[in-house]
Amino acid sequence: MDKGAIVTGGSRGIGAAIVAALDNAGYRVLTCGRGARPADLPASVHWMSADVSKPADAAALVDYASAELGPLSLLVNNAGVQVEKTIGESTDADWDLVVDINCRGVFNMSRAVLHVMQDHGGSIVNIGSISGNVADPSMALYNASKAFVHGLTRSIAVDHGPQVRCNAISPGWIMTEMATDGFALANDPERAMRDAIARHPVGRMGKPEDIANAVLWLASDQSHYVNGACITVDGGMTAASPLNPGLF
């Protein structure tokens, strides 16, 4: 395979799992983050310190990938931040942080990559969230930013087919370091985890690899007729009423 891929925010969590999966599948991968190259990044993976909220950084990522990786056929817009506040508590700086990275970052990267992909075709996969469809409490700006991602996904799909397909994945609860920390802070972490699992019809919490698997499929020709879709990967949690298990 001689396919180039950019994954934003690949230093940890879901992004790192996507990078590893694409690397294993033979993609030539460039990933980025605002910090330095992570020590555990596979040697075959290219790294650039970049901030996707800056248009110049987005252009530099695409230029580098085009020069070093061969035909760029996949962009995974994974980089994202969350601020755990209601709008009443949110500051202007919170807005700038969340909207710059979660919204403007997806815009910057998609715009930059479309110049290349429109010539030879490709696929864009955005990481949205179930929180873009239903609200997590005290996550107002994050929830709204993910609804933006879902909307932009549809617009890219409509405007830039047939050369480019664009889809989004809406993860549910994925046990990244961030989520593990949240459970550790619970009054009774074991009980909290039991309750959380009971809310998932598949009987377990999500893993970063679950999202990486969905990215691989959306990047492949197996999904050639899937365009403009927001695919929920949440173990069935949002198919059930919020009043679900454990209550009765």
Next chain:
Amino acid sequence: MTKLAGKIALVTGGRGGIGRAIVKRFLAEGAHVYAADLTQQGSLAEHDADGSQFIKLDVTSETDAIAAMERVRADHGRLDILVNAAGIEIEKTIEDTTLDEWNTSFAVNVTGTFLTSKYALPLMRAAAAGGTSSSIINFGSYDGFIADPGLAAYCATKGAVHALTRAMACDHGPEGIRVNAICPGYVDTPMLQSFFTGEGSGGDGKSIDDLQQVVKDVHPMRTYGTPDDIANLVHWLASDEARYASGQLWVLDGGLSAQVQQMKL
């Protein structure tokens, strides 16, 4: 309160928890109301006192549907408002649901909506010919969007009502007939109390009061709804103020389905 002055309305399940509240509200707004149900549920005098007309109607019976609409035709020659509120709930997974229970659920919740609407349509067309639209209001449920555990047949029937609502709105909008569905969440009715009673006796030591509080606390509004809350929206959809509202599924659940499930962290 005369938002429905002069309107002729028929409410199926009109003696049930939510149906009764709708009948009362329609009467208060000046409508002439037929309360259609299996039984009077009480003395004739008691219900005549509220001014509604009782029609015995088994919504699963085509003969009953025809007879009910014949009576409305004889009395008024038209029907402005039809509310398909009759419904039942089987509290089981599909594995535990018998074929009879499945068929009964669909007969009441889906076939009932179909039959009553089918035979009401000529009368509703006649009403719309007067220049203002007539209005059909079906009963869906938030369970038609997301599942409560152990309510499989009920969830499926309500999903069917949602699709039927959109189909009817498309087919009969050009004739001046609006069709919408109300999708209630938890509403304090005999059906809900029966649900609590059934679940509360399931064992794990929770009292029915505990269960009710737990359920209330999951709602962003921290309570469940009353039949009057539902009647507030139904009477608006029935009124001429809603003349541009059609084909929609109106969720009324205190914000329950707007949120992600709340982990107990």
